[in-house]
Amino acid sequence: MEILVTGGAGYLGSVLVTKLLESNHNVTVLDNFFFDQFSLSSVCKFNNFNLIIGDTRDKNLIKSIIGKFDCIIPLAAIVGAPLSEKMPKLCKEVNEDSIKMICNLMSKDQLMIMPVTNSGYGSGKPEKIYTEESPLNPISTYGITKVNAEKIALERENCITFRLATVFGMSFRMRIDLLVNNFVYLALVEKKLSVFEGHFKRNYIHIQDVSRVFMFALNNFEKMKSNIYNFGLEDANLSKLELAQKIQNHINDLEILIDENRKDPDKRNYIVSNDKIIKTGFKMNWSLDKGIVELIKGLKSIKRPENFMNVK
Ligand SMILES: NC(=O)c1ccc[n+]([C@@H]2O[C@H](COP(=O)([O-])OP(=O)(O)OC[C@H]3O[C@@H](n4cnc5c(N)ncnc54)[C@H](O)[C@@H]3O)[C@@H](O)[C@H]2O)c1
Structure with missing residues (x-):
């Protein structure tokens, strides 16, 4: 498949992109290297890897490239509560407005697989178990923008969202704030x-399993589409x-x-x-x-x- 990964040089992206390339997908990363990171050095050897240094908010850029992709995986974001409170305007533009713009520019047939955060459940009631149907109550600017982005993305038919638990594990762009x-x-x-x-x-989930579930969703898209999945270790x-x-x-x-x-x-x-994802047959x-x-x-x-x- 032809796949666009925005934010593909990030903590999750750099691991996922490696896996996609190893599975022979043609992968284009669009990233502005917000952290001056050097996380994609080991994938430059792949002929099926293409890099665009740019901003996911750039409508002209997105418009000029989006038509060629079968699947878009939008990871570009201002991630985490502390960073989002420091730069709320940028956070909304990147996490929410750019998703709306990308969705508007996508055709009906193009697929989207998007991570959001299970921090959207907010400060839960004791002993209540939160499923995909539970009401959302995001608290930080980060949580609010991701909840809004999920709503926008799911207005398209060909979309799957994963409400990720707190991710852990080693990456080419390491984060020790998680x-x-x-x-x-x-x-x-x-x-x-x-x-x-x-x-x-x-709830917690390993970065390799996050990459694996994205691959699983690509391979089982028809069965899984138009759905939200909590994704953490049961x-x-x-x-x-x-x-x-x-x-x-x-x-x-x-x-x-x-x-x-x-x-x-x-x-x-x-x-x-995390019952719903487990019922699809996926194993962490x-x-x-x-x-x-x-x-x-x-x-x-x-x-x-x-x-x-x-x-x-
Ligand atoms: N890591 C987690 O625990 C976790 C949990 C739930 C959801 N997510 C989601 O997964 C995605 C990736 O998170 P991450 O942990 O890899 O974070 P990250 O900060 O490592 O990655 C974000 C990437 O986006 C890029 N970026 C930022 N602004 C951009 C812009 N305007 N244009 C282009 N690129 C831009 C950054 O350079 C970086 O490479 C995010 O959407 C995040 O909300 C992560």
């Missing part, structure tokens, strides 16, 4: 984890404190401290059901424990953590 990655990094360098709002529950609806304790099982001298004063900016706290390969072992190896070499925190 909760599991962040905890493992801090556990390694400080031997101490200060946990605030430790009872807040979240056995990993864990509180932050439980996550810290899981990491402690791998790093024995880790001390866990409870911080009663600090507050979570995006207040996400919910238990998610990466457990939290397997990912923690990977991260312990991968994060040791980081010398300048500020370069991997998703800040500008």
Whole structure:
């Protein structure tokens, strides 16, 4: 297939693009390299890889290229609550307005597979299990723009959205602001984890499984289209404190401290059901424990953590 991946040089994109190319798809990445990242160096060797350095908000650019693609995977975004609160206007333009523009320029037959975030469930009710039908209650600018983008995308018939859990694992553009990655990094360098709002529950998913489910959706598009899927590990609806304790099982001298004063900016706290994606036959390969072992190896070499925190 001819596939356009906007934001393909990002944390998720650089891993997904590699997998798509290895499966012989023709892949074009459109990315403005917002973080000065050098994440696509290992895919330049592929003849089926094409790179456009540009902005996903550029209507003329999108108009001139979009017709040739069978499938569009829009990953370009201002990601995460802290960055979105720092640059709310840009966040809305990239995360929401550009999706609307792209959808308007796409023909009916072109496919779209889009990630959104399960942080759209917001601050959940205790013991309630959130399914794809549950009401949304996004709290951060990031969450709001992604919820709006999902609505826009699903007005098209040929669209699948994945409400991703917090992603973890190693990437060519590493992010250590994501909760599991962040905890493992801090556990390694400080031997101490200060946990605030430790009872807040979240769901988690490994970056390789995210790439795999995008490939799965491409291969099963007809069956899966016009649907939303929660995508996280069914056995990993864990509180932050439980996550810290899981990491402690791998790093024995880790001390866990409870911080009663600090507050979570995006207040996400919910238990998610991933039943719907599991019923399609998709199987996750990466457990939290397997990912923690990977991260312990991968994060040791980081010398300048500020370069991997998703800040500008
Ligand atoms: N990582 C997660 O846990 C997670 C969870 C849920 C959903 N998502 C979604 O997945 C997608 C990718 O997230 P990520 O974690 O890889 O983030 P990322 O910040 O690493 O990737 C975003 C990419 O978009 C590019 N970009 C930003 N503004 C652009 C613009 N105006 N034009 C072109 N490119 C631009 C950046 O250079 C970067 O390569 C996002 O849509 C995000 O909302 C991620």
